[in-house]
Amino acid sequence: MPASFTTYYQSPVGLLRLSGTDQYLSELHFVDNDEEALQQPPTPELPPLAIQVTEELIEYFQGHRRIFDIPVSQEGTEFQLKVWNELMNIPFGKTTSYLDIARRLGDPKTIRAAASANGRNHVAIIVPCHRVIGSNGELVGYAGGLWRKKWLLAMEKRVAHGVQTLF
Numbered sequence: 001m002p003a004s005f006t007t008y009y010q011s012p013v014g015l016l017r018l019s020g021t022d023q024y025l026s027e028l029h030f031v032d033n034d035e036e037a038l039q040q041p042p043t044p045e046l047p048p049l050a051i052q053v054t055e056e057l058i059e060y061f062q063g064h065r066r067i068f069d070i071p072v073s074q075e076g077t078e079f080q081l082k083v084w085n086e087l088m089n090i091p092f093g094k095t096t097s098y099l100d101i102a103r104r105l106g107d108p109k110t111i112r113a114a115a116s117a118n119g120r121n122h123v124a125i126i127v128p129c130h131r132v133i134g135s136n137g138e139l140v141g142y143a144g145g146l147w148r149k150k151w152l153l154a155m156e157k158r159v160a161h162g163v164q165t166l167f
Contacts, residue, residue, distance in 0.1 A: 005050045006040060012061050012155075013148045016124075018054070022047035024073040028123045030144040053126075060125070063159040066092035068126045076120065079110075083117035090131040093160025095153065097135045119143060125152065 006019045008031070019027040052070065059065035074084060086104055090096050098118065102111040121129040124144055130152045134140040142149035 003047060005046055007046055007050050007054070008040075009054050009057055011057060013144070013151055016057070018050060020049065020053075020073075022049055024071040025049065025053055025123060025126065026073055028053075028126055030124060030148060032145075057125070061155075063155070066159070070126055072123050072126060074122050074127075076117070079105075079113060080117040080120060083114050084121055084123075084127050087118065087121065087127050087129055087132070090128055092128075093156045095131050095133045097133055099135045101132065115141070131156075 003022050004020065005022075006017065009016045009018060013030070015031040017027065017029045017031050018025065049070070056065055056068050056070060060068070074081070076084065082105055083101060086101050098115040099108060099111050101118070102108050102114045105114065115132075118129045118132050119141060121127050121143075124130070130142060130144070130149045139146055139149055139153075
């Protein structure tokens, strides 16, 4: 059985909780209550994958990484897995709408289901659900808070246009 880990990374958008095994990452969540990290006993020895996730996040926030090489595994329905896979196809620095995702999956009527699946993504940033916006171009819904979504999109846009980030 694969060894599991939980660790934390203090990012420019707040504390991130990273969980997974020595083979894949299963969660990357924003932590709004720092007490959670203080109460969680640290994983005694982090597997190389946990270190790789942290290093790749540092590179991302510094504007040196646009694509993550981390293996990800999430449990979900067949439809959710399709939506999460579609999220991985949104280019760095670009956005798409829930309607566009539903259309790419073959049925524009599944827009609400696509939005719901997007909201159930457990691997923020790496599975870039923050790149999904409303059909009218508005920033809508983000489990990490709209301020984080706005920050991530602005940072990616700056980097995509050749402007280095400050982090």
